Structures are given as structure tokens and as C-alpha cells.
Amino acid sequence: MRIRLNINGKDYESDVEPRTLLVDFIRDVAGLKGTHIGCETGSCGACMVLLDGKPVKSCLMLAAQAEGKKIVTVEGLSEGGKLNAVQKSLSQKKALQCGFCAAGFSIMGTWILENEQDTDYERVKSDLAGVVCRCSGYEPIINAIVEAAKNERKD
Amino acid sequence: MKAPPSFDFIRINKLNEFYENVDRYSSPLIISGGTVAVLMLKNRVIRPDVVIDISGIEELNVLKKDKEKNEVFIGSNIKLHELKSILPDDSASELILKAATTVGDIAIRSMGSVGGNVCLGDPGNDLPVALAAVGANAVVGSREGIRTVPVSECYVKPFKTVLKKGEILLGVSYKMLYGYRTSYNKFFINFLDHYVGIVAAIAKVEGISIKDMRMAVSGEAIGTTVKIDLAEFSKIDEINAIKDKLNKFVNERSMSDDRFGTVKFKKKVLLTLMFQAIDEVLKA
Incomplete structure (x- = not known):
């Protein structure tokens, strides 16, 4: 079937099988490899993208389901090579180690900054429940996102 | 990499279209959010000949409050994460919200729908228990019309509900309760x-x-x-x-x-x- 998806503001169109997963379309058709394939069961969050502004796990969604919606991947968070507040904070605080989970935390952190009124430690920790990191122990990641939220709101 | 088996895919935007199309296939899989269904497809637990995406049916994407009947209707396409901002502040809604907020994480709740959580029949699903406790009804539509079934009577055994082929869960309705x-x-x-x-x-x-x-x-x-x-x-x-x-x-x-x-x-x-x-x- 012919599918056209809008990813990071750009249209990608291709003939794919109906069973094609969104994560596979993003990686193999659009060539955006920042969205990772991790557990494949919706637990780890490495495949997280924003769909019409809401966080979704692209390994649990068919590409056909996303037609007509706006998708933002980790590559779409930065503008003109400039990292967004969450990415910058994760980098400055050296919050990530191997980086496999970077897409999930960057996407989720960006959603938190844009949608949560309350961005204290406990709230951020609870919101990040769907993203798994196997290196850092979470503390530096949570602190980086809390810091990013503080800085954003100061500005 | 886990790949689902082959199937046809159709997107439905009107209820009438659903009734016209659903009988054409022998083993249709109806999805709205598709979180669990896609996982089951990937694990090849189910092998439908067609996947019908009903998320575009706007009639199912509504929350209605009937003040005269003191009743709430939650359309089956409503996402679990949306409930937090749209449910009224009565006690029955409070219990339903308590259940909904324990489902997965924010991303899963942003994808998962009320209809999916109720229809799957997984004994581990959260909404059916809360809905059964408040005495909610499942509102089921088909070509023949609409029928209501108490949510507590919807489940026959794990992953088996009383919904028949050609039927669709339009939503759930319940009376608002106060002071509970x-x-x-x-x-x-x-x-x-x-x-x-x-x-x-x-x-x-x-x-x-x-x-x-x-x-x-x-x-x-x-x-x-x-x-x-x-x-x-x-x-x-x-x-x-x-x-x-x-x-x-x-x-x-x-x-x-x-x-x-x-x-x-x-x-x-x-x-x-x-x-x-x-x-x-x-x-x-």
C-alpha cells in the first residue's frame, strides 16, 4: 500500500506492506536512524516519537496508522543544528552514557517541558517511567530534565 | 526483528462504513490505538486477514455528559491519557481515572484507547474492573442497532467477550456518583x-x-x-x-x-x- 508520512515537517512516501511498523518506516524509508529499536514490546521507549504532539512508541504502531499525522523524531527536536533545551541539558550534564536511550529521553523530556505545569523531580521521574536506561541509573537524566525545565521557565 | 504476519489494512472514518466492511472479512482485527493488538500481531498470537483502523471515526471520539440522566458516555476512541482532562469530578469518574492512570506509561496511555482496554478481555486490564464496580454499561453497535450490556457481564473467559462478529463497542456509559x-x-x-x-x-x-x-x-x-x-x-x-x-x-x-x-x-x-x-x- 502507498503510505505518505509527514516526519519532521517533510513528507516521505513509499509503497510498503500494511504490516510495516512505524519505527521501520522512520528508520528504513525516511532513513532517520536516531529512533532506535530496543525491546520491541513497548517497554523500553527507545523508539519514542511525538505523534501530533503526543509521545508514542513507534514499535507498537503500524505506519499506516500514522498517516495524516505529524511525526517528530529525535532528529526533529533540534533546529538548524541547534539542540533544544532538553538535548542541551542532557549533553551539558553528561546525563547519558551509551546513548541508546537518548531518543526516548529527549522526546519524553521535550513533551514534559511543553505539557507539564509541574516539573519537579518526582513528576519528571514518574513521567519518564516508560523509558529505560541500562547505564546511568536515571538520576543524572532526571536532574538534567528538571534543570532544563527550570531554565526554560526562567527565560 | 519481530514482524507481524501479512494482512490487509483499511481505515474507516464513519460507523456506517464499518458495518458495511466488517462482514466482508473472515477474521478482522479492529484497532483504535493498537498498542496490545500490534504487540499480539508481532508475536503472531493473532493472524487477522484485515486490520480495520477505527481511530478516524469521530462519533466514537466523544465524551458526553447528560445532566438530566446524570450520565456520562465515554466514546471508545478516547485515549486513556485524555481521561485526566475531560472526565467530570464525580466519584465514579474518580475511580475510573484511578484505574486509567495506572495503565503503562504516558506514551502507552497516549496510544491506548478506552475501547481497546475494555474489549480485549485481558484479565489484567484496568478499566473493566473500575467500570464494573461503578455499574457501567458497554454500549455496543451493529448493523441491527444498539444494545447495552453491563460491563460486569461482558467477559466470558480470558480474551473472550460477549461482543459478536459485526459488533463494535461504541463506548461505555455510567451514572455519576457523588460523595463516595x-x-x-x-x-x-x-x-x-x-x-x-x-x-x-x-x-x-x-x-x-x-x-x-x-x-x-x-x-x-x-x-x-x-x-x-x-x-x-x-x-x-x-x-x-x-x-x-x-x-x-x-x-x-x-x-x-x-x-x-x-x-x-x-x-x-x-x-x-x-x-x-x-x-x-x-x-x-
Whole structure:
């Protein structure tokens, strides 16, 4: 079937099988490899993208389901090579180690900054429940996102 | 990489289109959010000939509050994460929200729909227990018309509901309740993704009088969602009699398949959750 998806503001169109997963379309058709394939069961969050502004796990969604919606991947968070507040904070605080989970935390952190009124430690920790990191122990990641939220709101 | 089996895919935007199309296929899979369904496809637990995406049906993406009937209708396409901002502030809605917010994480709740959570028939699903406890009805549509079924009577066995081929869950409706206390507790084994027991309870207490008290249970220990009738109790000092009845209920349930020697454990979990719920809703 012919599918056209809008990813990071750009249209990608291709003939794919109906069973094609969104994560596979993003990686193999659009060539955006920042969205990772991790557990494949919706637990780890490495495949997280924003769909019409809401966080979704692209390994649990068919590409056909996303037609007509706006998708933002980790590559779409930065503008003109400039990292967004969450990415910058994760980098400055050296919050990530191997980086496999970077897409999930960057996407989720960006959603938190844009949608949560309350961005204290406990709230951020609870919101990040769907993203798994196997290196850092979470503390530096949570602190980086809390810091990013503080800085954003100061500005 | 886990790849689903091959199937056709159609997107439906109108209810009439659904009724016209659904009979054309022998084993259709209806999805709205598709979180669990896509996972089941990937694991090849199900092999439909067509996947019908109903997320575009706007008639199912509504929340209606009928003040005259004191009733709420939640369309089956409403996402679980949306409930937080659109449900009214009555006690029944509070219990439903307590259940909805325990589903997965924000991303899963942003994808998962009310209809999917109710229709799957997984004893580990959260909404059916809360909906059964508040006395909600499932509103089911088909080419022949609309019928309502109490949510507590929707489940035949794990992953088997009373919905027939050609039918679609339009949504769930329930009466708003005010001044009730609510309790929602569950016990699960995380690494097995195994929900042993889920208990939802709601009660209205005035002084020492119990004006109304309802409870529903689900989980792998029970196998399906069951409502427990507690209408005979009218005083909070009957708490021991209530607990006796719950004890009897758990002992009478068929948990005879004890291949793994876990029946005693399951019963203990269920009773602990039930007693905790009773204590929470009847506390002064």
C-alpha cells in the first residue's frame, strides 16, 4: 500500500506492506536512524516519537496508522543544528552514557517541558517511567530534565 | 526483528462504513490505538486477514455528559491519557481515572484507547474492573442497532467477550456518583507482566451507615472481571461479616488449576487487596 508520512515537517512516501511498523518506516524509508529499536514490546521507549504532539512508541504502531499525522523524531527536536533545551541539558550534564536511550529521553523530556505545569523531580521521574536506561541509573537524566525545565521557565 | 504476519489494512472514518466492511472479512482485527493488538500481531498470537483502523471515526471520539440522566458516555476512541482532562469530578469518574492512570506509561496511555482496554478481555486490564464496580454499561453497535450490556457481564473467559462478529463497542456509559469513597489496588509481578489481582471498590458512608457499596475484581487469579454483590451490608460495624463474605467468594472461585502450586498465593493476594479496599472505602 502507498503510505505518505509527514516526519519532521517533510513528507516521505513509499509503497510498503500494511504490516510495516512505524519505527521501520522512520528508520528504513525516511532513513532517520536516531529512533532506535530496543525491546520491541513497548517497554523500553527507545523508539519514542511525538505523534501530533503526543509521545508514542513507534514499535507498537503500524505506519499506516500514522498517516495524516505529524511525526517528530529525535532528529526533529533540534533546529538548524541547534539542540533544544532538553538535548542541551542532557549533553551539558553528561546525563547519558551509551546513548541508546537518548531518543526516548529527549522526546519524553521535550513533551514534559511543553505539557507539564509541574516539573519537579518526582513528576519528571514518574513521567519518564516508560523509558529505560541500562547505564546511568536515571538520576543524572532526571536532574538534567528538571534543570532544563527550570531554565526554560526562567527565560 | 519481530514482524507481524501479512494482512490487509483499511481505515474507516464513519460507523456506517464499518458495518458495511466488517462482514466482508473472515477474521478482522479492529484497532483504535493498537498498542496490545500490534504487540499480539508481532508475536503472531493473532493472524487477522484485515486490520480495520477505527481511530478516524469521530462519533466514537466523544465524551458526553447528560445532566438530566446524570450520565456520562465515554466514546471508545478516547485515549486513556485524555481521561485526566475531560472526565467530570464525580466519584465514579474518580475511580475510573484511578484505574486509567495506572495503565503503562504516558506514551502507552497516549496510544491506548478506552475501547481497546475494555474489549480485549485481558484479565489484567484496568478499566473493566473500575467500570464494573461503578455499574457501567458497554454500549455496543451493529448493523441491527444498539444494545447495552453491563460491563460486569461482558467477559466470558480470558480474551473472550460477549461482543459478536459485526459488533463494535461504541463506548461505555455510567451514572455519576457523588460523595463516595473510592479504592483501586492491584498486585502484579512486573517481570512476568502478570497481574495477579485487581480490586476496585466504591462506597457511600454516612456516619455508621453504608448507603451504597460496590466492588469488582479481576486479574489472573480470577481469570475475568467479576462484580461482587455487597448490597446486604448497611453498617460499617459489619466489616467482619463483609470480610467473611469476601473470604467465601475467593474460596468458591475456581482456582483449581494448581500445576504451579500458586493457588494459596493467589487467594492470599486477592483477599489482601479486597480487605485493603474495604478498609479504604469504609474508613472514618
